[in-house]
Amino acid sequence: MKGTIVTSTALKPDAPTGATIIDGKAVALKMRDEQRARIEALQARGVTPGLAVVLVGEDPASSIYVRRKVKACEAVGIKSISHRYPATISNEELLVLIGKLNADPNVHGILVQLPLPAHIDMAKVLETIAPEKDVDGFHLYNVGALVVGRQIFPPCTPYGVMHLLEHSGIEIEGRNVVVVGASNIVGKPMALMLMARDATVAICHAKTRDLGQWTILADILVVAAGVPNLIVPQMVKTGAVVIDVGINRLADGRIVGDVDFEGVRKKASHISPVPGGVGPMTIAMLLENTIISAERTAGIRGPADEF
């Protein structure tokens, strides 16, 4: 058709287009309005969601994270109860505390901050938390549920990534996803959640030989390896969606992810930053799981709804 006008500045073939930045902080804050409303509905039925946060030892990073979680709880109306113990607490004492929290009807969620000191049997601790209060989703029962495609308490970080993908309108079904990092708290559950949505999923490691040969195939690349600058532009397919789960503190105190953000943003279609990407969503999903647990207690939801 005649008369189509293309202005001189509209299309420059080689200009870097630049990825859409996925603003996890904004999404997390937006979720709070809906979360507050659900908590009011619970309170009308006499239920105030309660989250017990257990912190063992004095690790400064853990203290900061726990403080963030407590503040986020306050902001939406979840009653959080912090239990701080010295690193010298015995296994038995910790298990007794968890038993008490399991039995307390005002506690709907129990979170034991990781890592735990070396003398504590982490597996035993996580298996002692009542599965119906396991808002981290780390109990074997909840891990097993995820393996068979049920989501009872999806682990907060990968659950947050799924939310970000959905919020950004990214199609998952049938697409190639590469997850770099195979931890129990991020990489493995991330892969399971994406498989449940019919993505083609490969799990790699920071140690994978020729990592770039794998990552270049990804329509969606999720990186949770804990290695700064692991992912550079030549490893990323043009137009890929890149989700950076890494949190690394550099010698100068700066926090960075696993992705060369400035380089990769020129090639990706969407990219999540660090900070301000997945981190705030992890906390948003912790609030979500705690509210879900309280809703189940109040009979508003069945024991395992579709998410």
Ligand SMILES: Nc1nc(=O)c2c([nH]1)NC[C@@H]1CN(c3ccc(C(=O)N[C@@H](CCC(=O)O)C(=O)O)cc3)C=[N+]21
């Ligand atoms: N039982 C247990 N459950 C956890 O969910 C758990 C845990 N243990 N241990 C440690 C990791 C780490 N984690 C984070 C949560 C929020 C941010 C977060 O909000 N990050 C901000 C700020 C980053 C910064 O400046 O430090 C951001 O990325 O924008 C980061 C990391 C939860 N974890």
